[in-house]
Amino acid sequence: MKFSNRITSMQQSPIRKLVPIAVEAKNNGKKVYHLNIGQPDIKTPSSFFESIKDFNEDVLAYSFSQGLPQLIDSFIKYYAKYNIRFEQDEILITNGGSEALLFAMMSLCDNGDEILVPEPFYTNYNGFGTMAGIKVVPITTKAEEGFHLPPRQEIQKLITPKTKAILISNPGNPTGCIYTIKEMEMLRDLAKENDFFIISDEVYREFVYDGFEYMSFAEFEDIADRVIITDSVSKRYSACGARIGSVASKNKDLIKQILKLCQSRLCVATVEQIGAASLVDVPDDYFKEVVEEYKMRRDIVYNALNKMEGVNCKKPHGAFYIIAQLPVENAEDFVVWLLKEFDVNNETVMLAPAEGFYASKGLGKNEVRMSYVLNQDSLKRAMHILEEGLKAYNNR
Numbered sequence: 216m217k218f219s220n221r222i223t224s225m226q227q228s229p230i231r232k233l234v235p236i237a238v239e240a241k242n243n244g245k246k247v248y249h250l251n252i253g254q255p256d257i258k259t260p261s262s263f264f265e266s267i268k269d270f271n272e273d274v275l276a277y278s279f280s281q282g283l284p285q286l287i288d289s290f291i292k293y294y295a296k297y298n299i300r301f302e303q304d305e306i307l308i309t310n311g312g313s314e315a316l317l318f319a320m321m322s323l324c325d326n327g328d329e330i331l332v333p334e335p336f337y338t339n340y341n342g343f344g345t346m347a348g349i350k351v352v353p354i355t356t357k358a359e360e361g362f363h364l365p366p367r368q369e370i371q372k373l374i375t376p377k378t379k380a381i382l383i384s385n386p387g388n389p390t391g392c393i394y395t396i397k398e399m400e401m402l403r404d405l406a407k408e409n410d411f412f413i414i415s416d417e418v419y420r421e422f423v424y425d426g427f428e429y430m431s432f433a434e435f436e437d438i439a440d441r442v443i444i445t446d447s448v449s450k451r452y453s454a455c456g457a458r459i460g461s462v463a464s465k466n467k468d469l470i471k472q473i474l475k476l477c478q479s480r481l482c483v484a485t486v487e488q489i490g491a492a493s494l495v496d497v498p499d500d501y502f503k504e505v506v507e508e509y510k511m512r513r514d515i516v517y518n519a520l521n522k523m524e525g526v527n528c529k530k531p532h533g534a535f536y537i538i539a540q541l542p543v544e545n546a547e548d549f550v551v552w553l554l555k556e557f558d559v560n561n562e563t564v565m566l567a568p569a570e571g572f573y574a575s576k577g578l579g580k581n582e583v584r585m586s587y588v589l590n591q592d593s594l595k596r597a598m599h600i601l602e603e604g605l606k607a608y609n610n611r
Contacts, residue, residue: 309459
């Protein structure tokens, strides 16, 4: 039987495609430290669960396609803390940030249109593009430059009449890069001059370290009508399983168009929306403690990698990921070997091969992405296993 070109051309997630091998390792009695996926072990605020427990209705009914009003209001309240002003008809609730991204792309592009994306990028950007018939055009960034954007003229050369948007993650997944104000102003100017949108994926907004300055694209008033903010409670409140995200724009006409897509899937789960609506009142101290914890975890991983022979990486200043170049030819082969053939006291580590985070062929082949989302003791143990694994792999 023949399947659609759309589905057969869609790449498997490099974050998840090796999961069956990890499951097999666990079934064989190994403990696996998962650094391959951004699943925090930080406790979800109790208010989320308390709100759900207090939910007492005789019928679990459909929600509104645009989202529960109280949840939309909570996002409005949240953005106001950053001096970003949205109104009720400028925000839609989505099934996680993933649906927000897919809907944003579908609302702007026809089949064959193009979206520029700095690479390496969150691998699902490629998948969403394939689903929507969109060509993802990479803007290659380099590790030695901290994955910051190339000069304006390099980006301008990639813009064609089919360019409908630039999609940017800030702070960046998988790089941890925080774009400077000058870089953002450059993209703003390109969007204005070339008449395209900016889709700004800002799910890691809170996770900024080392005194770096963070700014949202929503703060540029002169391009308010061409900025789309995609967001999520998943990482911010360690509530990945809630699958609550949002898409927001001051372009009310655009929001009306995206609502059609929201109506096509009826609604986001009602109970999870009720739980998520309470999260806006989580005290600011929660974020101070969480950010400090992630910074310490970052330092454990970065310092350990810097001491490993042949490993190259730059210190990330945001999100909770790091890209490292390993002294191996093929990172995926190495990751599989770690799971299948290596352990230290019956423990091993799982990483995400970084090749799938690039659109340009041949890039990232000897790189991995690591998520420093485990507790500090687990990260120290995982780094020790990785170091011993690299020695053993290269001495086979």
